[in-house]
Amino acid sequence: xxxxxxxxxxxxxxxxxxxxxxxxxxxxGTPGMVVFLATLVILGAxxxxxxxxxxxxxxxxxxxxxADGRLAVTEAPYALTAGEQPGLVEVDGVLYxxxxxxxxxxxxxxxxxxxxxxxxxxxxxxxxxxxxAVLGLGRSVGRLLDRPVVARIGEAACLFAFAAxxxxxxxxxxxxxxxxxxxxxxxxxxxxxxxxxxxxxLVSWAQGRRVGFASGLALAVATxxxxxxxxxxxxxxxxxxxxxxxxxxxVSRTGSDRRAIAARAGAYAVVxxxxxxxxxxxxxxxxxLAPLDLLTAPTNDRRALGAVxxxxxxxxxxxVATNLAISGQPLQPPRTLxxxxxxxxPGQAAIDQGAIxxxxxVVGDAGLPLGSGDIPGRPAxxxxxxxxxxxxxxxxxxxxxxxxxxxxxxxAATDLDRLYHVLVRSGWIPSVRYHLSDYETLETAMLEVLPxxxxxxxxxxxxxxxxxxGARFERLRAGLADPVRQTDLFVGALAVTLFLAYLPRxxxxxxxxxxxxxxxxxxxxxxxxxxxxxxxxxxxxxxxxGGTWGVTVAVVGGGFVCTLAVLGLARGEVIQFLAxxxxxxxxxxxxxxxxxxxxxxxxxxxxxxxxxxxxxTVFVLATGLLVYADGNHALDLVRLVVARLxxxx
Amino acid sequence: xxWRPGTGALVVATVFVxxxxxxxxxxxxxxxxxxxxxxxxxxxxxxxGADAPGDDSLTLRTTPGRFGTEATYLxxxxxxxxxxxxxxxxxxxxxxxxDADGIDPPPVxxxxxxxxxxxxxxxxxxxxxxxxxxxxxxxEPGTYDGHLEVRVQSFDGxxxxxxxxxxVVVGR
Numbered sequence: 001x002x003x004x005x006x007x008x009x010x011x012x013x014x015x016x017x018x019x020x021x022x023x024x025x026x027x028x029g030t031p032g033m034v035v036f037l038a039t040l041v042i043l044g045a046x047x048x049x050x051x052x053x054x055x056x057x058x059x060x061x062x063x064x065x066x067a068d069g070r071l072a073v074t075e076a077p078y079a080l081t082a083g084e085q086p087g088l089v090e091v092d093g094v095l096y097x098x099x100x101x102x103x104x105x106x107x108x109x110x111x112x113x114x115x116x117x118x119x120x121x122x123x124x125x126x127x128x129x130x131x132x133a134v135l136g137l138g139r140s141v142g143r144l145l146d147r148p149v150v151a152r153i154g155e156a157a158c159l160f161a162f163a164a165x166x167x168x169x170x171x172x173x174x175x176x177x178x179x180x181x182x183x184x185x186x187x188x189x190x191x192x193x194x195x196x197x198x199x200x201x202l203v204s205w206a207q208g209r210r211v212g213f214a215s216g217l218a219l220a221v222a223t224x225x226x227x228x229x230x231x232x233x234x235x236x237x238x239x240x241x242x243x244x245x246x247x248x249x250x251v252s253r254t255g256s257d258r259r260a261i262a263a264r265a266g267a268y269a270v271v272x273x274x275x276x277x278x279x280x281x282x283x284x285x286x287x288x289l290a291p292l293d294l295l296t297a298p299t300n301d302r303r304a305l306g307a308v309x310x311x312x313x314x315x316x317x318x319x320v321a322t323n324l325a326i327s328g329q330p331l332q333p334p335r336t337l338x339x340x341x342x343x344x345x346p347g348q349a350a351i352d353q354g355a356i357x358x359x360x361x362v363v364g365d366a367g368l369p370l371g372s373g374d375i376p377g378r379p380a381x382x383x384x385x386x387x388x389x390x391x392x393x394x395x396x397x398x399x400x401x402x403x404x405x406x407x408x409x410x411x412a413a414t415d416l417d418r419l420y421h422v423l424v425r426s427g428w429i430p431s432v433r434y435h436l437s438d439y440e441t442l443e444t445a446m447l448e449v450l451p452x453x454x455x456x457x458x459x460x461x462x463x464x465x466x467x468x469x470g471a472r473f474e475r476l477r478a479g480l481a482d483p484v485r486q487t488d489l490f491v492g493a494l495a496v497t498l499f500l501a502y503l504p505r506x507x508x509x510x511x512x513x514x515x516x517x518x519x520x521x522x523x524x525x526x527x528x529x530x531x532x533x534x535x536x537x538x539x540x541x542x543x544x545x546g547g548t549w550g551v552t553v554a555v556v557g558g559g560f561v562c563t564l565a566v567l568g569l570a571r572g573e574v575i576q577f578l579a580x581x582x583x584x585x586x587x588x589x590x591x592x593x594x595x596x597x598x599x600x601x602x603x604x605x606x607x608x609x610x611x612x613x614x615x616x617t618v619f620v621l622a623t624g625l626l627v628y629a630d631g632n633h634a635l636d637l638v639r640l641v642v643a644r645l646x647x648x649x
Numbered sequence: 650x651x652w653r654p655g656t657g658a659l660v661v662a663t664v665f666v667x668x669x670x671x672x673x674x675x676x677x678x679x680x681x682x683x684x685x686x687x688x689x690x691x692x693x694x695x696x697x698g699a700d701a702p703g704d705d706s707l708t709l710r711t712t713p714g715r716f717g718t719e720a721t722y723l724x725x726x727x728x729x730x731x732x733x734x735x736x737x738x739x740x741x742x743x744x745x746x747x748d749a750d751g752i753d754p755p756p757v758x759x760x761x762x763x764x765x766x767x768x769x770x771x772x773x774x775x776x777x778x779x780x781x782x783x784x785x786x787x788x789e790p791g792t793y794d795g796h797l798e799v800r801v802q803s804f805d806g807x808x809x810x811x812x813x814x815x816x817v818v819v820g821r
Contacts, residue, residue, distance in 0.1 A: 120668050121675035128668050132661065139657060155660045162664045171676040427717035428778070435785025439720040439775035568724070569715070570773040576716035631679075647770035649724065 028201040030144045031209060035200045035216035037137040039193040042221055043229040044130045046624030047189060049172055049182055050632040051078075052231045053510060056184075058085040059232065062097035064180040067110045071325055073097050077177035089337045091326055098334045100322045101276030102184070102234050105191075110183035122172055122179065126634050127165035131158040161637065168636045184232035185634070192229030195240040196220040199522055202247040203529045206484050211538040214545060215529045222549075222613035223521050224449050224513035226620035231628075235518040238281055241274045242494065242519045245285060246526070249293065249490055253483030256299040264297065264304060265311035272315025276322060279333045281519070283402055284501050288494045296486040331394040402501075409500025421445060421507045422514065426579055429507050436509050440572035447586040448579035449513045449619060450521055451612035454586030455528045458593035462531055465597050488530060495523040533596040537605035544606035545613075552614025553621075556581060560622055565646040574627055574648055578619045585612040679760065683804045684737015686761045690799070692729035696811055707797065708816040711776060719778040723752060723817065725771040728799065730810070735764040739803035741810075743769055747795040747817050751776065751786035761801070776819065793817040 027033045051057055061076045068075065073095045079085045087098040097103075116125060138154010172178040199219040204212025220226050228236045245267045252264035271289060275282035293308075294300060320330040327337055412418060421429045426445045428434075434441065447454055479485045502516040528534055538545060560578070563569065569577060585608075592599075592608035625633075625642050633639045690696045695707045714720045728743055742758035754774040761767060776788050795815035801808045 118673055121671055121673055123676045124668055124671055128664050131664060135657060135660060152656070155656055158660055159663065162667065166667065166671065166675070169671075169676040170679045173678055173680055425717075428719035433783040434720070434781070435777065435783060439777050439781075439785070441714075441718045441720065567715070568773075570718075570722050570775060572718045572720060572775060573715050573722075576718050580716055647727070647768070649722075649770070649773045 027197050028204060028212075030140055031204075031213045032197050032200050032216070033140040034137065034144055035213065035220070036193045036197045037133050037140055038217060039196040039220035039229070040133040040189065041130070041137050043189055043192055043226060043624075044133060045633075045635060045638050046226075046620070047185055047230040047634040048624075048629055048632045049175070049178060049185060049634050050630070051181075052512075052628055053233065054084060055086040056232050058087040058097045059099050059102055059234070060181045060184055061085060062100060062103045063106045063110060063184050064177070065097075066100070066103045067107045067114075067180065067183075071096060071100065071322065078175070078181065087335065089326075089334050091337065096326050096334050099234050099277050100334075101273060101318055102187075102237055104276065104318060105237070106180070106183040106187040106232075109186050110180055113179045113183055117179070121169065122182065123169050123634075123636060124162075124165060126182070127162055127169070127636065130635055131162040131165070134158045134161055165636055168640060170636055170639075174632065181232065182634075185230070188232045188236050189229055191236050191240045192220065192225055195225055195236065195243050195522065198240065198243045198247050199525065202243065202250060203526060205247070205250055206487065206526075207529055207535045208539060210542055211529055211535045214538045214542065215525060218452065218613050219522055219525055221620060222452060222616040223525060224515070224518055224616075224620075225522065226617070227449075227513050227623055228515060228518060230624055233515065234277055235515045237277055238274065239519040239522050241270050241277075242285060242498075243522050244270045245289060246487065246491055246494070246523070249289065250483060250487040252293075253296060253298065253486050256301075256304065260298065261304050261307050264293065265307040267293070268308050268312040269315035272312050273318060275316060275333075276319035279319065279331075279336075280398075280402070280405075280501075281498070283398055284497055285494065287402060288490065288497050292486075292490050292493060296480075296489075329390070329394065331391065331398065405501050405504070406497070408504040409502070412503040413500060418503070418507070422503070423447060425583060426507070427576065432507055433509050440570070440575075442572060442575050443507055443509065443511050444513050444575065444579045445507075445583075446514060446517075448582040449616060450524065451582045451586030451589060451615055452528050452609065453521075453524045454589035454612060455531055455534055455593045455609075456524065457586075457590035458533075458596075459531070461594045462533065462596075466532070488527075491523050491526050495520045495527070531593070533593050533605050534609065537602040537609060541602045541606035544603050545610045548607045548610025549614045549617070550610075552611045553617050556615055556618045557621060560618055561646060564626075564648065568649040570649045571627055574622065578615075578622060582612075582615050582619060585615045588612070678738065680738070681740040681760060681803060682738035684735070684739045685803060685805060685808075686735040686739045686741075686764075686801055687733045688730050688741060688761070688799075688801050688808075688810045689733075690728065690811060691731050691766065693726045696728070696797075696799075696813065707813060708818060709795070710818045711820050714775070718775075720775040721778065721820070723754070723774040723776065723819070725754065725773060727771060728769040730767050730769065732761050732764050732767055735761055737803060737805070738762060739801050739805075741767065741769055741799070741801055743771060743797065743799045743811075745771070745795060745797050745815065747793050747815075749788055749793040749817070749819070751788040752793070752817065752819075779821075788819050790819050790821045793819065 024030060024033055027036055051060075057078045058073075060078045061073050064075055064077055065071070065073050073085075073088060076085065082088050082095060085097070088095050089098070090096075113122070113125070135154050135158035138157060139151040142148055142151030142154065172182070175181060196216045196219045200212045200216025202212070203215040220229070225236060225239055248263040248267035248270070252260045252267065254260060267289060268286075271282050271285050274285065297304065319333065323330050323332055323334075326334055421431075423446045426441065426443050426448060428441055429443060432443060480489065498520050499517055505516060506514065508516075529538070563577065564574065589608040589612045592604050596605060625638070626645060626648050629642060631639060631643075633642065693707065709723055709725060711721045711723050714722055725745060730741065739761050740758050741761050742756055744756040745754050747753070752774060754771070757769060757771050759767065759769055777785060779787070781787065793816075795817045797811060797813050797815045798809065799811035801810060
C-alpha cells in the first residue's frame with residue numbers, strides 16, 4: 001500500500017474518461033475497489049436466500065407489491081396469512097407494510113431480475129454475478145500490487161467458478177417466487193459493500209490510506225456488518241447511511257467550495273432518505289447532525305444553507321409521499337399507525353407469534369425499538385387542527401418522544417447488570433425470553449462480536465498519555481477547529497445518542513449481534529482506527545496485521561470445526577463458544593493497547609488487532625456457513641462445500 | 650488506436666454466452682419428486698437392526714449446555730444411512746415425538762439424490778433451566794416415552810425404514 005497512493009492517483013488522473021474510471025474514483029481509487037469487491041465476494045459466498053427473522057417476510061412482500069406499482073400489500077408470496085408478517089398494518093381495510101425506503105432500493109434490482117427471467121436461469125445469473133466480482137477483485141488486486149498475474153488468476157477463478165456452477169446448478173425452488181427476496185438480498189449485499197468502501201474513504205481521509213484500507217476490510221469481515229450483509233434486514237442500510245452521513249460531514253468541514261457544499265447537502269439528503277426506512281433513526285441522526293453541522297461548518301452562508309435545505313427537502317419526499325399515501329399524514333410512518341398496536345402489530349403480537357411457520361433459526365422479531373409498541377399512534381387527520389398545526393403538533397410529539405427515549409437511555413446506562421450483558425458478556429441472560437428462540441442462547445454482547453472495540457477499553461489510558469505529552473485544554477479547544485476533530489466529535493455524539501436510544505430495549509431476544517445498534521458499530525470502528533496506538537500499528541505493520549488475521553482465521557476456524565465435529569455443539573453452544581473466543585481476544589487487545597506506552601511495539605498491537613479481527617471473521621463465516629444456514633446459500637458451490645462440513649447439532 | 654479485447658473481456662463474454670445458452674431453466678429441482686431408494690441404517694447402532702424383532706429401544710439423555718449456555722440439551726444422534734438402488738428424488742425424513750410437553754423437536758429431512766452414505770443431522774433440542782419463568786413449558790426431570798419414525802417418501806410412495814420406541818431421560 002505504501003506506493004499505491006501516488007500510483008493510483010496517477011492512474012485516476014490519466015483515465016478519467018469512461019465508466020470504469022468514474023466508478024473507481026467514486027470508490028476512492030483502486031484500494032476502494034478492492035474493498036468493495038472483496039466484500040461482495042466474501043459476503044456473496046455467505047448469502048442465503050432465506051429469512052432469518054419473520055419481519056423480513058413483510059418487507060419482501062412490500063418489495064413484491066411496490067415493484068407492481070402499489071404500496072398496499074395485496075400480494076404476499078412469502079406468507080399465507082397476515083399473522084406471518086409482523087409490521088403489517090391495516091388502514092381502511094387495506095394492508096400495508098413498513099420499511100418502504102428499503103423496498104425502494106430493491107425494486108430496480110427486481111425489475112432487472114424480472115427482465116432477465118425469460119432468458120437466463122436465476123441461479124446461474126447469481127453465479128455469473130459472483131464470478132464477475134471475483135474477476136474484478138483479481139484485476140483490482142493485480143492493479144494495486146502492480147502484478148498482472150493476480151489479474152490472470154482472477155480471470156481463471158471467474159471461469160472456473162462459473163463453469164463449476166453450470167455443472168451443479170440447482171433451482172431456487174424452496175420459494176414460489178424467489179426474485180423479490182433475491183433483489184432484497186442483493187440490495188443488502190451491495191449496501192454492505194458500499195459501507196465498507198465508505199469506511200475506507202472516511203478513515204483514509206482521517207488517517208491515511210493504509211489505515212483506511214484495513215478499516216474498510218475490517219468493517220466487512222471483522223464486524224457484525226458481515227453477519228447482516230447476507231440477510232435482508234434494514235440494519236445494514238442504516239449503518240451504511242450513517243457512515244455516509246459521517247463521511248460527507250467530514251468532507252464538508254474542509255472548505256466552502258462547491259464540493260464541500262455538495263457533501264454537506266448529501267449528508268442531509270441521506271438522513272432524509274433514511275427516514276423512509278426508519279423515521280426515528282433518521283430523527284436521532286438529524287438531532288445530532290444539525291447542531292454540530294451548524295456549529296462546525298466552515299460557512300453558514302445563504303448558498304450553503306440553501307443547498308442543505310433543498311437537498312433535505314427533496315430527500316424527505318419518499319417518506320412524505322409514502323406516509324401521505326398510507327396514513328394521510330406526512331410525518332406518520334406506517335410503524336406508528338394505530339393499527340400497528342393491534343393483532344398484526346410487530347410489537348407484542350410478533351413476540352407471541354414466535355417462529356410460526358418459519359424454518360429453524362427464524363424467530364419472532366420484537367420489532368421496533370422505537371416503534372408502535374411505545375408510540376400512542378394517532379388517527380390520520382385527528383382533531384380539527386389545520387394541516388400546518390397538525391404538522392407542528394406532530395413535530396412536537398416526535399421531539400417529545402425522542403427526548404423521553406434519550407432520558408430512558410441515560411437511566412438504562414446506570415444499570416450495570418444490563419450494561420454487562422449488552423457490552424461485555426452474554427451467556428444466559430436472565431431477562432431474555434429464550435423460549436422465543438427455542439431456548440438457544442443466540443444473543444451476544446458487543447465485545448464478543450466486535451472484539452476490535454476492546455481497544456476502546458484502553459481509551460482513558462491513551463487519553464491520559466496524550467495529555468501527558470502536552471495536549472493541554474487550550475490545545476484541545478484549538479483542535480476542535482480541525483475537521484478531523486470535528487468529525488470525531490460528531491461520530492462520538494452520534495454513537496452515544498443511537499446507543500442510548502436503543503439501550504432501554506436491550507438485552508433482547510432475536511438481536512443475534514445487537515442488531516438494533518449495528519449502525520453504532522462502524523462508528524466504534526472509526527473510533528478504534530483514530531486511536532494513536534491502532535493507527536500507528538495499522539500504518540507501520542500492515543503485514544503483521546494481515547498475517548495475524550489470516551493465521552487466526554485458519555487456526556480459530558479450524559479449531560472451531562474440530563470442536564464442532566468432536567463435541568457436537570448445539571446452536572446456542574456454538575454461538576457462545578464463538579462469543580467467548582471474541583471476548584478473550586477483545587480483552588487481549590485492550591491489554592495490548594493499555595500497555596502500549598510500556599512495550600512501545602507496533603508489532604504487538606498489530607498482532608492483537610489481527611487476532612481480534614480474525615476471531616470476528618470466524619464468527620461471520622461460522623454463522624454464515626453453518627449456524628444460520630439450511631441448504632439455502634445463493635451459490636451452489638458454497639452449498640456443496642457446506643454439505644461436507646460438520647453440522648451444528 | 651483500434652480497440653482490442655483483453656482477456657478479461659473475453660472471460661466476461663464467455664460467461665455471458667454460456668449464461669444465455671444455458672437458458673432460463675438450467676438448474677435441477679431440489680425438492681422431493683418421484684423415485685425410490687433402499688435405505689438401511691448404519692448409525693446409531695441401536696437402530697442398525699431396526700427391522701429385527703426384539704431389539705432394545707434407543708435411549709436419549711439430556712446433558713447440560715456448555716460455554717455458558719444454561720439450557721439443557723436433549724442430544725439426538727445423527728442418523729447415518731446407506732442408500733442403495735436410488736432413483737429420482739426421494740426424501741429421507743426422521744420424526745421424533747416425545748410424550749412430554751416442552752419437548753417437540755421438529756422433523757428433519759434431506760433429499761436422497763444419489764446412492765451411498767448419507768448423514769441426517771438432527772438438531773439437539775434445548776430445554777430451559779430450572780427457574781426459567783418467562784414463558785414456554787418447563788420439563789420435569791424423569792423418563793418419558795418417545796417414538797422415532799424414519800421414512801423414505803416420494804411422489805411414488807412412502808416406505809418406513811425405522812419405527813421404534815425411544816426412551817427419553819431428562820436429568821436434573
